[in-house]
Amino acid sequence: MEELSNVGSRPRVVIVGAGFGGLACAKALADTEVDVTVIDRRNHNLFQPLLYQVATAALSPADISEPIRRTLGRSDNIHVLMGEVVSIDPNARTVSLADGAAIPYDRLVLATGSKYNYFGNEDWQKHAPGLKSIHEARQIRHRLLLAFEQAERSQDEAEQRRLLTSVVIGGGPTGVEMAGAISELGRFMIERDFRTLRPEQLHVVLVEAGPRILATFPENLSNYAADYLRNIGVDIRLNTPVEDVTAEGVQVKDGFLPASCIVWGAGVKASPAADWLGISPGPGGRLPVARDLSVDGLEGVYAIGDTALALDEDGEALPALAQVAKQQGTFLGKALKSSLLKGAAVPNFRFHNRGNTAVIGRNAAIFDFGTWQLKGRFAWLLWAIVHVYLLVNFEKRLLVSVQWIWRYTTRQRGARLIDENFIAPDK
Incomplete structure (x- = not known):
């Protein structure tokens, strides 16, 4: 098996998955004395909460996605690989890819997200x-x-x-x-x-x-x-x-x-990360993790986002939400930097709930902040502001904002294109 190794003796962090959690973790480790390798089977990150607007012709795919290399390319210590993980050897501390490559790590972060659960069908x-x-x-x-x-x-x-x-x-x-x-x-x-x-x-x-x-x-x-x-x-x-x-x-x-x-x-279920590690997953296929987000029983392996079955202070599982993944990614990136460069222990993660939201239609959304709630037009405006803010860069924020304003004013959908060469899987 071919082995790819980092030059030099700096600590090596491998992040599998470039979604909300993986990107946040990589950005927290950017421009440090840590060599970071980000692996994803796609070459782009994707703002999944707005995919439904692509499906209903409100936005184009490029409006909510960006090449991973562009997002992380300014940091010399981050290496991006497009590849599919097939197994992980926690003893040898290597991640094996479908093309036969083996990527060594000192710390491994699994941020591979989730997929839809068809319950055996x-x-x-x-x-x-x-x-x-x-x-x-x-x-x-x-x-x-x-x-x-x-x-x-x-x-x-x-x-x-x-x-x-x-x-x-x-x-x-x-x-x-x-x-x-x-x-x-x-x-x-x-x-x-x-x-x-x-x-x-x-x-x-x-x-x-x-x-x-x-x-x-x-x-x-x-x-x-x-x-x-x-x-x-x-x-x-x-x-x-x-x-x-x-x-x-x-x-x-x-x-x-x-x-x-x-x-x-x-319904959703976690990626096959548990299979890669050869361990039994928790409910929904998620990896049970300790309070510091380390995978139980595996030294140097961490899981975040939808991949992880993380518990709050009351012992309840944290929801599979973008805000959870992003907070975990930023927290873990900073903690690993201190751990690898200063010898500090990784502290326990604490989730800060920013509210749960869903948009229902034009001028209608709901927000649940726990102690108080919003609904209607103001909730819809807040939903729009939050989602624009969470987009990966200023260019995407501007593009989506302009299109939303145009769509709201005219009710027109700008991406109503049928690709005559598109072949559906069931055809």
Whole structure:
């Protein structure tokens, strides 16, 4: 096996994953006497909270993504590798890649995020993509926009009804955001740009297995979101588990829902980091970590973000949110710098909750800060400010801000393009 090693004797930190946590950790170690290697199977970082806007033609992929090398390229001590991890040897302290390379480390940070959990029904994924990658967002956008074009030409009433039906599975923030965005996009497009279709023909179904949507939010905010969605035409089906997903639609306990576009947002599971390490994962496939974010029983190995099963002071698992990953990444990067260069012990991580949020539609969002809450237009403005601020650089912030202002003023979607060469996985 080929081995890649850093020149010199400086401490070596390998970070696997360049999402919120991985980037934050790398930036905290930038321009120090530590050699940092960042490994990701993609060449770009991605602002996943806004992927639903790519899927619904509000933004283009380049608006919410950036090459990792550009983000970290100013720091001479950071080396970026595009590669896929296949195993980790904690004894030899090496990370093995699919091309046979072995990357040595003194400290290893696993920040590989999560993927959607289809609960053993992996064949559903080709019919119901989630929102974890640009490819999936483009796939959803393609199906949505193409369905409207096909419905415009269809003379078959049943087929037209299927083409104008979208089913979103899962009533969490992603499902709620997608359902609201599809309804608003579809009704505006039909009203403005199509001649044989009527807005009332659009049918957006939000399917949730539990008794209410946004179950992690207080009930009053959940009810507000449900009322808003119903007012803009979303059909919410509660206590409705999915039994099957096909290219033609979704089978639920009450019958079959014919649909042209199906979106999965019903739950996530961690990356296969536990398999790489040869250890048993915790709930959701996450790696159990100590209070200092070290993986239990493995010296020099740390996990952050969705990969880690980290507990708060009350023993509750920290949620798989961007703010958790970012705080953990910054904390761990600074702690490792002090540990490697000064011999200091890595302290315990403490999460500072900045609030949990979900956008529901135009002028509508919710915020839960624990002791107080926001909903409506002001929450929507705050949501927009926070998400613009979290984008990776000033250029992206400016681009997204300008497009949002234009879209809000005109209601136009600037990325309504159908790639005629795009081939969906189920075709």
